[in-house]
Amino acid sequence: MNATEAKAKLVIESVIPGSVMRYRADQSNSTYDFDLHYRPERIAAVEVTASMDKGIEETTAAIHNKSKGGPAIKTKLCKRDWYIHPESDANINKLRLDADRYLAKIEQEGRIEFFALPHWPSSDGITRIYKDLRVISGRVMYWVNPGFIRIAPPGSGGAVAATDVLEAVSVEASKSDNRQKLGSATSNEKHLVVYIHPRHFLPWCALVDCDPPCVLPDIPPEITHVWAFTESRGESRYKVWRGGRQCVWHSLGEIAIAEPILQM
Numbered sequence: 357m358n359a360t361e362a363k364a365k366l367v368i369e370s371v372i373p374g375s376v377m378r379y380r381a382d383q384s385n386s387t388y389d390f391d392l393h394y395r396p397e398r399i400a401a402v403e404v405t406a407s408m409d410k411g412i413e414e415t416t417a418a419i420h421n422k423s424k425g426g427p428a429i430k431t432k433l434c435k436r437d438w439y440i441h442p443e444s445d446a447n448i449n450k451l452r453l454d455a456d457r458y459l460a461k462i463e464q465e466g467r468i469e470f471f472a473l474p475h476w477p478s479s480d481g482i483t484r485i486y487k488d489l490r491v492i493s494g495r496v497m498y499w500v501n502p503g504f505i506r507i508a509p510p511g512s513g514g515a516v517a518a519t520d521v522l523e524a525v526s527v528e529a530s531k532s533d534n535r536q537k538l539g540s541a542t543s544n545e546k547h548l549v550v551y552i553h554p555r556h557f558l559p560w561c562a563l564v565d566c567d568p569p570c571v572l573p574d575i576p577p578e579i580t581h582v583w584a585f586t587e588s589r590g591e592s593r594y595k596v597w598r599g600g601r602q603c604v605w606h607s608l609g610e611i612a613i614a615e616p617i618l619q620m
Contacts, residue, residue: 360405360551361389361404363551363585363594364377364389364390364402364549364551364583364585365377365390366613367585367594367611367613368392368402368549368583370611370612370613371596371611372392372394374394375392375393375394376394377390377392377393377402378390378393386537386540387537387540388401388538388540388541388546389402389403389404389537390402390403390404392545398545399543400544400546400547400581401538401541401545401546401547402547402549403534403537403546403547403549404551405531405534405548405550405551406550406551407524407525407527407528407551407552407556408553408555409556409557411444411445411510412555412556413555415442415446415509415510416510418448418449419442419448419507419509424448424449424452427507427508428504428505428506428507429451429452429455429456429504429505429506430456430503430504431456431505432456433456433457433460434459434505435463436463436468436496437496437497437499437502437503437505437506438459438494438495438496438497438505439494439495439497439505439508440491440494440506440507440508441491441492441493441508441510442489442490442491442508443490443492444510445490446489446491447489448507450489451490451491451507454489455485455491456505458485458488458491459485459494461480461481461484461485462481462482464481465479465481467479467481467482468496469493469494469495470493470494470495471492472491472492472493473492516558516565517566518566518567518568518569519562519569521559521563521566521568521584521597522571522574522605523559524550524552524559525550525573525582525584526573526575528548528550529548529574529576529579530576534579535576535578535579538578539578544580545580546578546579546581547579547580547581547582547583548575548581548582548583549582549585550582550583550584552584552585552586559584563586563595563597564586564588564595567607568597568599568604568605568606569604569605570604570605572600572601573599573600573601573605575601579601580600581598581599581600581601582599582600583596583597584596584597584598585597590610592613593610593611593612593613594613595607596608596609596610596611
């Protein structure tokens with residue numbers, strides 16, 4: 357059982373009193389993940405999946421690649437330490453090679469922070485670091501161990517709407533492996549549980565902060581019910597939505613998990 361599946365088990369057992377999510381240990385035949393026992397003689401098939409931003413995940417992994425230095429870059433030309441924020445499409449290998457030189461140019465302009473945004477004063481240094489290295493912002497920092505530029509994880513933004521959650525769930529529901537696994541189940545109820553990763557910012561923010569729209573989920577015939585869940589802003593607290601082929605999306609509110617997920 358992986359970490360996402362462990363989270364789903366705790367969440368569903370918390371919101372359905374008396375239910376038991378029994379993990380199907382034999383995954384060799386591409387079967388679904390759990391049998392959900394929640395009513396007398398009622399068993400539902402459950403497949404758990406995660407919705408993530410591929411670009412952000414790949415860039416985050418590149419930043420934390422220890423064999424290439426991890427998120428720290430040793431300064432050579434810069435006289436100060438920096439903390440920089442790349443876009444999700446940044447080439448981290450190129451960033452490691454050139455960030456020191458580009459930031460030294462920004463230091464020569466007398467700047468201790470910058471944002472590559474239209475309302476900020478333009479400069480050659482800021483324009484080049486954004487265009488060439490895809491660094492959106494940076495600021496001088498004072499690290500405990502000085503002499504380094506450190507790379508922040510990439511972020512994303514934009515207008516947030518409840519439809520961001522629906523679109524993320526629809527993408528996962530349409531994937532052939534999820535449809536195949538639930539389609540092979542003999543139970544009447546077939547649930548797809550979608551974990552919205554917090555780094556998938558727009559659907560995560562929408563799930564945490566918005567109310568679900570009163571519409572039926574867009575799901576293929578192999579799936580009868582869908583769930584969306586994620587960590588809320590409170591410690592060990594989760595936000596959960598649920599819907600089905602004959603049940604519009606609705607929120608189950610914010611729930612508290614009795615024991616920390618990481619102890620599983």
